[in-house]
Amino acid sequence: MRIEVQQLSAKIHRTPLLKAISLAIESGELFGLVGPNGSGKSTLMRCLAGLQRPAAGRVLADDSDLARMPARQRARRIALVAQQADTTERLTVRQAVELGRTPYLSPLRGWGQADGAAVERALATVEMTGFADRLWHTLSGGERQRVHIARALAQDPELLLLDEPTNHLDIRHQLSLMAVVRELPITRIVALHDLNQAAVCDRVGVMRGGRLVAAGPPHEVLNEALLAEVFGVAATRHAAPDGTPRLHFSHAL
Amino acid sequence: MTMVAVPTRIEARRSIWLAPCLLGLTILAGTAIGETRLPFETVLQTLANHLWGAGYAVDGIDAGIIWSYRLPRAIVAACCGAGLALTGVVLQALLRNPLADPYLMGLSAGASTGAVLVTVAGVGGGAVSMSLGALSGALLAFGCVVLLAHAVSGGAGGGRAAQSAAAIILAGIAGSQMFNALTAFTIARSANAEQARSIMFWLMGNLSGIRWDDVGPCVAVSLMGVALCLWHRRGLDAFTFGADGAASLGINVRVLRGSLITATAVMVGVLVSKVGAIGFVGLVVPHAMRFLVGTRHDRLVPASALAGAVFLVAADVISRIIVPGQVLPIGVVTALVGAPAFALILVRGART
Ligand SMILES: Nc1ncnc2c1ncn2[C@@H]1O[C@H](COP(=O)(O)OP(=O)(O)OP(=O)(O)O)[C@@H](O)[C@H]1O
Ligand SMILES: [Mg+2]
Numbered sequence: 134m135r136i137e138v139q140q141l142s143a144k145i146h147r148t149p150l151l152k153a154i155s156l157a158i159e160s161g162e163l164f165g166l167v168g169p170n171g172s173g174k175s176t177l178m179r180c181l182a183g184l185q186r187p188a189a190g191r192v193l194a195d196d197s198d199l200a201r202m203p204a205r206q207r208a209r210r211i212a213l214v215a216q217q218a219d220t221t222e223r224l225t226v227r228q229a230v231e232l233g234r235t236p237y238l239s240p241l242r243g244w245g246q247a248d249g250a251a252v253e254r255a256l257a258t259v260e261m262t263g264f265a266d267r268l269w270h271t272l273s274g275g276e277r278q279r280v281h282i283a284r285a286l287a288q289d290p291e292l293l294l295l296d297e298p299t300n301h302l303d304i305r306h307q308l309s310l311m312a313v314v315r316e317l318p319i320t321r322i323v324a325l326h327d328l329n330q331a332a333v334c335d336r337v338g339v340m341r342g343g344r345l346v347a348a349g350p351p352h353e354v355l356n357e358a359l360l361a362e363v364f365g366v367a368a369t370r371h372a373a374p375d376g377t378p379r380l381h382f383s384h385a386l
Numbered sequence: 387m388t389m390v391a392v393p394t395r396i397e398a399r400r401s402i403w404l405a406p407c408l409l410g411l412t413i414l415a416g417t418a419i420g421e422t423r424l425p426f427e428t429v430l431q432t433l434a435n436h437l438w439g440a441g442y443a444v445d446g447i448d449a450g451i452i453w454s455y456r457l458p459r460a461i462v463a464a465c466c467g468a469g470l471a472l473t474g475v476v477l478q479a480l481l482r483n484p485l486a487d488p489y490l491m492g493l494s495a496g497a498s499t500g501a502v503l504v505t506v507a508g509v510g511g512g513a514v515s516m517s518l519g520a521l522s523g524a525l526l527a528f529g530c531v532v533l534l535a536h537a538v539s540g541g542a543g544g545g546r547a548a549q550s551a552a553a554i555i556l557a558g559i560a561g562s563q564m565f566n567a568l569t570a571f572t573i574a575r576s577a578n579a580e581q582a583r584s585i586m587f588w589l590m591g592n593l594s595g596i597r598w599d600d601v602g603p604c605v606a607v608s609l610m611g612v613a614l615c616l617w618h619r620r621g622l623d624a625f626t627f628g629a630d631g632a633a634s635l636g637i638n639v640r641v642l643r644g645s646l647i648t649a650t651a652v653m654v655g656v657l658v659s660k661v662g663a664i665g666f667v668g669l670v671v672p673h674a675m676r677f678l679v680g681t682r683h684d685r686l687v688p689a690s691a692l693a694g695a696v697f698l699v700a701a702d703v704i705s706r707i708i709v710p711g712q713v714l715p716i717g718v719v720t721a722l723v724g725a726p727a728f729a730l731i732l733v734r735g736a737r738t
Contacts, residue, residue: 179630182633182634183633183634184630184633184634204633204636204637204638205636206636207636208634208635208636208637209636211634212634213634215630215631215634218627218628218630218631219627220482220626220627220628221484222626222676222681223676223677223680223681224626224680224681224682228680228681228682229626229627232623232624232626232627232631232635233635235620235621235623235624235635235636235637236635236636238620239620240616240617240618240619240620281627288635
């Protein structure tokens with residue numbers, strides 16, 4: 134799905150959180166979103182998921198206005214893994230992933246085989262099949278994160294929004310998750326704090342103070358000058374053994 | 387009470403038949419048991435006479451007790467139990483708060499104010515019944531709480547959903563306090579000791595005034611509640627990870643939350659106006675049922691409705707027979723029986 138953001142502004146209680154963001158993300162693209170804490174990444178994600186109505190501007194999903202799209206329709210096309218979402222309910226991993234099928238079910242249309250298959254596929258993708266019958270509250274933070282991603286995948290979305298999906302994950306699962314995300318054939322927008330992870334995206338957008346200050350291929354955008362200005366860190370770029378550029382952060386400015 | 391395993395699909399289908407049978411038996415038991423001992427045969431004969439004109443010779447007073455007094459009472463008790471338990475399920479799910487109970491939105495406080503204004507302060511000049519006063523009070527309090535919650539959460543479309551759940555709870559507390567104060571004020575100003583005692587009694591829950599006239603509205607609202615909750619079972623499930631989680635699953639949070647909370651408020655308003663504010667059922671039965679049948683609302687909704695109904699009919703029977711010559715407020719029984727049961731369930735649940 135192609136997604137286009139036009140002059141998007143968002144407010145909460147008259148505090149502007151996003152200011153005139155314009156951005157187009159092509160179908161099938163992996164777009165990284167980086168920026169310091171509080172720069173508005175999660176807020177932009179919420180707008181893209183239709184959870185927050187823009188104060189001005191609009192979001193177009195394949196040329197149809199997101200604000201006019203019925204919620205169910207939207208949830209079949211866009212899935213969001215929020216930065217933090219927890220529950221005290223005693224439900225199993227499988228039940229949590231089954232929630233992803235909600236937009237396909239109605240009071241009269243019950244659970245079908247296709248729904249079960251989607252859930253199994255999603256569990257397998259995040260390597261949680263063996264955990265399917267575990268209770269949610271017995272999972273570690275990283276396992277919960279993977280279940281959230283499985284739930285989003287069970288929605289069969291055309292656009293997957295991941296807000297800091299590698300949070301809580303150990304290094305192997307960080308790498309394998311990013312590998313999974315890279316392989317998905319759909320449009321993906323991923324908010325990340327690890328700038329080296331962002332480097333595997335097709336393009337990255339840099340946010341600061343509610344504005345999108347740069348967007349483009351990672352190696353062009355994430356240069357020393359921008360890192361110093363936006364993140365306030367001194368960074369140098371050097372080639373990793375495999376030849377790809379890596380960022381090395383020496384100190385805060 | 388045993389910990390049953392999560393039922394399979396076949397068991398679920400069987401329980402569709404089990405539920406009405408169990409409900410029927412409970413109401414029959416509620417009709418048969420009472421302070422005046424009546425032979426079970428008489429009970430069945432009386433019911434047969436009224437239901438299909440069987441024409442058995444039954445003593446008129448006995449028949450009156452059974453048909454005009456005990457049966458409507460048992461039916462209304464079942465409706466109240468089901469309605470209160472359902473409302474607890476709905477509010478706990480939508481507001482993501484395990485302590486949410488049916489009176490959270492100021493309904494019992496408003497009902498007591500309405501009832502007291504009619505009975506003690508003489509509002510309406512005798513033309514308005516206490517029940518109507520209580521219903522109006524409950525709905526008025528609910529309206530105030532909704533407006534207040536709306537003002538607190540800013541009424542903004544962009545507001546975060548979790549904040550508006552907190553706003554609803556806080557507004558409910560504020561609204562309840564205010565209407566409780568109004569009730570206390572009215573009683574202090576104009577009630578005598580006897581009136582104050584009878585109001586206290588009513589507030590703890592009282593089914594003794596129930597007649598056939600009351601059955602219709604109670605059955606109607608509780609059937610509506612069951613149907614609505616079953617219809618929205620997946621929407622309720624979607625709130626597992628909070629209102630934002632539900633929204634990203636395609637649930638229109640405002641519409642669903644607004645309509646379910648309003649519908650259950652009307653239901654509880656009607657029930658409270660008939661029997662007073664029976665505590666405990668709405669808070670505890672949903673938790674108990676979550677332990678027994680799981681958190682999914684396709685099972686939780688019918689299980690809670692059934693368990694609430696059975697529990698309240700049983701509590702009513704106990705309240706009538708436990709102290710000879712005296713009827714305890716049913717709210718006392720629900721708390722005395724329910725609290726240990728709840729503790730037991732919690733302890734057992736924690737061990738699994
Ligand atoms: N409900 C709210 N009310 C007021 N301000 C808010 C609210 N939610 C977020 N903000 C503010 O909006 C700004 C952007 O928040 P957002 O969560 O989008 O940042 P972020 O880029 O995702 O940060 P992080 O990297 O820490 O996740 C922050 O300054 C935050 O304090
Ligand atoms: Mg964030």
